[in-house]
Amino acid sequence: MSPRALPSVRFTDRLRGSPTFRRDPLAFLSRGRERYGDIFRFRTLGVPMVMVNHPDHIRRILVDKSAQYDKNAFLFKAVRPVLRTGLIANADTAQWRRQRRMMAPHFTPGAVGSFARNMTTETVKMLDRWERYPRDGRVIDAMDEFGRLALAIVNRSLFSADVSATAQDFERAFGVANSILAAFFRRPFPPLSVPTPGHRRLRRAIDAMDSFVSGFVQGRLRANADTDRDADQEPDLLTLLLHSVDEEDGSGMGLERLHHEVLNLCVGAYETTTNALCWAFHLLARHPDAEKRLHEEVDRVLGGRIPRFEDLPELAYTRMVVDETLRIYSPAYQFMRHASQDDEIAGYRIPAGSNMLINSYVLHRHPDFWDEPETFRPERFGAEETARRPRHAYIPFGSGQRVCIGRHFALTELTLVLATVARTHRLVLPADAPDVHPEALITLRPRGGMRLRLEHR
Secondary structure: OOOOOOOEOOOOOOOHHHHHHHOOHHHHHHHHHHHHEEEEEEEEEOOEEEOOOOOOHHHHHHOOHHHHHHHHOOOHHHHHHHHOOOOOOOHHHHHHHHHHHHHHHHHHHHHHHHHHHHHHHHHHHHHHHHOOOOOOOOEEEEEHHHHHHHHHHHHHHHHHOOHHHHHHHHHHHHHHHHHHHHHHHHHOOOOOOOOOOHHHHHHHHHHHHHHHHHHHHHHHHHHOOOOOOOOOOOOOHHHHHHHHOOOOOHHHHHHHHHHHHHHHHHHHHHHHHHHHHHHHHHHHHHOOHHHHHHHHHHHHHHHOOOHHHHHHHHHEEEEEEHHHHHOOOOOOOOEEEEEOEEEEOOEEEOOOOOEEEEEHHOOOOOOOOOOOOOOOOOHHHHHHHHHHHHHEEEOOOOOOHHOOHHHHHHHHHHHHHHHHHHHOEEEEEOOOOOOOOEEOOOOEEEOOOOEEEEOOO
């Protein structure tokens, strides 16, 4: 039997097609799933999209048939001017595979353990800074506080450097790029070579981020990599990457490729961690029972001391809070694949050239796999409930061979930061705090930022 044509959003539908997608993509896709089911197609400004929202469909695209679903997709084309040939957006499979082979040994759970002290040390520095604020009642800009922390951690791990003086420049530059590229995803504009005002702003932002990275890379090269380092000091990621070789041909990474990968690590680790921490403390502030259970675990496991990498198995509920936060508000909330040849999914024809859209914000609210999906309930990540769910019902880091290389780093960092802060502080909602809603840029940010009030425990 011939495959069926995909259900299609029409401009006469109440979904209103492309204009609604540009204005509120999360609402558009959520209503599309409710009306059409787990697979449907739509167009935005002439670009064909296929939304898939079932674990079986996602497994086929990311795992079973991954060779015919590449990253030459619309979303990655949009971000490639910033990320270029780094792992996140690289569409050249052979080139990507070589880079991944060289980098993967430095991102295993065991390897990440060597960077755990950076995570807690920088968090304690942030808490020390909070101690200088007026005691209790100080309202903080959580995006700013956790952005500074995330960038400090990733750059301490990458460069063994204190980047506080230049961190705000990087944050501002990425914020500009994030907004402009998100607008491109909804309303494609001319090529970057066309000198529009937005393009000039994007180019300045890219130059600022490049300058941030190249300063550290060139400085390390001038110092001949390790000449200034204590022989007993753990090597940072830049040192490891500088000395990485491809096991198949014995060659190194090359300076341009190294620059792109370091920039990808800075962007990925800074932006996603910042948003995840903001959402986690926002959710805990709104759910005091979960916060109380988190505090009880932290007090019992740590006894007032700073957490260590070895404590992670005992911080089980803290990790559940992380997982539930990533379910409700995955910072990397959507990604795409490009169908390089015709396929068939669930009896529907997938034409070659289709942009396959996977949106974890919608997937992680699928009523077949998540009861009361809008409810913050960390316990749903206990062993029994997790075992009952399909593997691909929860994909905050993607899946398959292209799964995020930094997932172990991110989960370790989020768990240790939560535990370190929870030892001494609560973050609560100010009395006049407005409702916080997600803003679907390239990442899922709190619209308008996030304000939280500090309290000592």
